[in-house]
Amino acid sequence: MLSGAAFMVLALLSLAGVGWPLLAERRRQQTDIDRRLGLATAVVAQRRAALLVPDAVAPLLAQAQLEVTARALKGFAAGLALTALVALLAAGPVAALAVVVGVPLGLLGWVRRRAQRRVEALIEALPYYIDAVRQMQAVGNSLAQALERALGDAPAIVQSAIAPVARRLELGASVADAMQVLAERLRVPEISMLAAVIRTNMRYGGSISAVLLNLSNILRERIRIKRELKAAISEAKISGRVLIVMPLVAMAALVAMNPSYVDFFLNDPRGHQLAIVATGLQGLGMLAMRRVMRLAF
Structure with missing residues (x-):
């Protein structure tokens, strides 16, 4: 199932790489028509950007002051497809799927941080x-x-x-x-x-x-007021990070003192279930702490 999904994603990327030049050519033709009608260059650029960027992503890119062009987007798609193909041949479908999902998410996180700054x-x-x-x-x-x-x-x-x-x-x-x-x-x-x-x-x-x-x-x-709020919650942030790290440190200390402690979680089916529950609760706790410490003003 996972291998089929990975190959399906690569097939969609290949189709996008073939169809994108056709869309770019159509946009260039529309731009030429606009110029012949005497439209201003700024209006043409804005129209092209609206065609390239979805409405849900446009404010984020505007805040980050990044402009997505057809050439840049086509290069990114080609590079992503090539990287995913190399990962598929070198490490299998899991690595290829991780590249296809992880690279866009990493890029989105970088854009969000840039926009915030x-x-x-x-x-x-x-x-x-x-x-x-x-x-x-x-x-x-x-x-x-x-x-x-x-x-x-x-x-x-x-x-x-x-x-x-x-x-x-x-x-x-x-x-x-x-x-x-x-x-x-x-x-x-x-x-x-x-x-x-x-x-x-x-x-x-x-x-x-x-x-x-x-x-x-x-x-x-x-x-x-925003600076005062940041200063006021700095102590809470440090306490929250300590609370998040403490269970991980305690687990590492127990494993270091008694390596057989983890055998129950690795070999027993009940241990597998408890390990999944513990990991899920830890993740929910981390998300809850981050949500509580998030400053919205």
Whole structure:
């Protein structure tokens, strides 16, 4: 059964490698048609990205600031298929299936960590960018001009995140629409707050400078509270990790002092069942501890 599943996965990868050039050629033809109709390059690139990236993964890639191109995806699929084939010939179907499942999961974990780091850096730098926008407005710039000109002295993480807004403003989009598109693309609460503030001010009027000042203070307060929460739960995290490791250390110590202790779990059917139950309970305990210690603010 496992061998059949492994060969089925390899067959699907081979079909994907054959069909992908056809899809890429169709996308290139659609891009040529768009260019002939006079569409902007940024709009064409956005449309191509929407075709390549599913909606469930798009926010994560946007937060990580990674762009998936047809060439990169085709190269990854070919490399994965080749690696799985080598693992199948060298170590059997189990190793091939492990490669097919493990490599994408490892890549997904790396993308998640990168996205988390970049979002945290963006949140840290966002209040300073908002202050720069207020200062630009104080010397007579419009909100659109202030958003663009404040990027010159902004940190690199803010420049890369807000750059799509500046491009849309150059193409004639309104400030509210440009910020709303960015908020929907990144799905970061702080960016959504900034977009909501601008959209509300554009609709109902008022002093945008005062509103931006209040938003900057709110974001700084959120950052301060988040740091305090991290400091407060650091002790709980260490205690949880100790509790997770203690059963494993105790088991290793018992085996070192009495190697025959594990014979019951290896040779007796009742030991097999108890070992599975113990491993499952240990795994559930680890997941529960991680869930309790997870900071969500």
